[in-house]
Amino acid sequence: MTMKQATIRSGQGIGTITIEQAHVREPGSGEALIRITAATLNYRDLIVAKGLIPGLGKQPQVVPLSCSAAVVEAVGHGVTRVSPGDRVTPIFAPFWLTGSAPDPRMLGGPIDGVARQYAVFDTESLCKLPDPMSDLEGATLPCAALTAWSALTAFRPTQSGEWVLAHGTGGVAIAALQLAKAIGAKVAITSSSDAKLARAASLGADLCINYKKQPDWASAVRKEIGGSGVANVIDTVGAVQFDDNSSLLMPRGQLSAIGMLGSDFSWNRTDSSVRLAPVGVGSREQHEAMTAFMVQHRVRPVIDVVYDLDRLADAYRHLEGGSFFGKIGVNLL
Structure with a gap:
C-alpha cells in the first residue's frame, strides 16, 4: 500500500516542500498503524523549514509537522493501549511519557512528523482522543495547547x-x-x-x-x-x-x-x-491531564483555516504571513 506524504529539505525553505508517494509499512510488536486525518501547523515548523535553529530538522529532509489526529488501522503483537478504530493523537515528543526532563526526539524536526496519510508509531506515544473533540481540534493539542498548559500548570x-x-x-x-x-x-x-x-x-x-x-x-x-x-x-x-x-x-x-x-x-x-x-512543550502524562481538563471545561480549540495536504506550501506561507487567528489546519483525508 502507498500513501501521500510531504517532505521538506530542512533549513532550505518553504519552496523545498514536495508531495510524493511513499510505502506504508505494517506495524511491528508494540506498534500501531494509524491513518492520519488532520494536522496543524506551528511556528516551529517555520523554524525547521528556514533553519532558524541550526540542526533542529533531520537532514537532508524530514516529513514535517508535529501535531495530528488519526484513527488506528491495525496493531502489532502485544498491543493493549489502543485498538483498531480508536481515535488518537500522537504526542509531540514520542519518548517523553512522564517526568519533567524533555526528550529531544520530537516529531517534524529530529524525527519524521505527521504530514502524511499513514504512520506507524509505538503505541505508548498515542493518546486517545475523546469524543467531544473533532479530529481538527485534536490536532491542535500536541504542541500549541500542551505548551500553553505546561506554562500555566507545570x-x-x-x-x-x-x-x-x-x-x-x-x-x-x-x-x-x-x-x-x-x-x-x-x-x-x-x-x-x-x-x-x-x-x-x-x-x-x-x-x-x-x-x-x-x-x-x-x-x-x-x-x-x-x-x-x-x-x-x-x-x-x-x-x-x-x-x-x-x-x-x-x-x-x-x-x-x-x-x-x-x-x-x-x-x-x-x-x-x-x-x-x-517551557519545552510537555509529556504524555501532561497531555492526558490537559485533554481531560479541556473536556471537563468544554474548551474547544480554535482553527482558523484548513488546507489540503497538496497545498501545504500555501499553509506555510499563511503561517509566515501572520494573518491567522488560533491554528492553521491541514486536511489529510
Whole structure:
C-alpha cells in the first residue's frame, strides 16, 4: 500500500516542500498503524523549514509537522493501549511519557512528523482522543495547547483570579487564553489587529491591547490591571520583550519563555529577580491531564483555516504571513 506524504529539505525553505508517494509499512510488536486525518501547523515548523535553529530538522529532509489526529488501522503483537478504530493523537515528543526532563526526539524536526496519510508509531506515544473533540481540534493539542498548559500548570500553577498576559493571537496564545479562563484567571492579550482582539474578547479576554496603537503596551497593561501584577506571562515573542514582561510580574510571578516570534528566546536571559520558566512543550502524562481538563471545561480549540495536504506550501506561507487567528489546519483525508 502507498500513501501521500510531504517532505521538506530542512533549513532550505518553504519552496523545498514536495508531495510524493511513499510505502506504508505494517506495524511491528508494540506498534500501531494509524491513518492520519488532520494536522496543524506551528511556528516551529517555520523554524525547521528556514533553519532558524541550526540542526533542529533531520537532514537532508524530514516529513514535517508535529501535531495530528488519526484513527488506528491495525496493531502489532502485544498491543493493549489502543485498538483498531480508536481515535488518537500522537504526542509531540514520542519518548517523553512522564517526568519533567524533555526528550529531544520530537516529531517534524529530529524525527519524521505527521504530514502524511499513514504512520506507524509505538503505541505508548498515542493518546486517545475523546469524543467531544473533532479530529481538527485534536490536532491542535500536541504542541500549541500542551505548551500553553505546561506554562500555566507545570512550574507555578496559575490560580483563579490571577492575571495572565499572552502576546499575539497564534496557537499558543489563544490556547493559553482559553485554558487560563477555564482555570478562572483573568487574561490580558496583545495584538496589532483590532479584529483579532475582538475575537479574543469573544473568547473571554478581559483586557485587549493593540500594541501598534499603544506602543507602551506594558504601561497600558499596568494601568488597567492595577497594582496586582501579572502572575504569568506567556512569552511567545522572546528576549526583545524581556524587560517589559518582567516589569509587569507580581512577586513570584512567572515569565514562561516559549517562543521567538520577534527575537531570540528568553531562555538564556539571566536575572535573579525574575522567575523564568523555559517551557519545552510537555509529556504524555501532561497531555492526558490537559485533554481531560479541556473536556471537563468544554474548551474547544480554535482553527482558523484548513488546507489540503497538496497545498501545504500555501499553509506555510499563511503561517509566515501572520494573518491567522488560533491554528492553521491541514486536511489529510
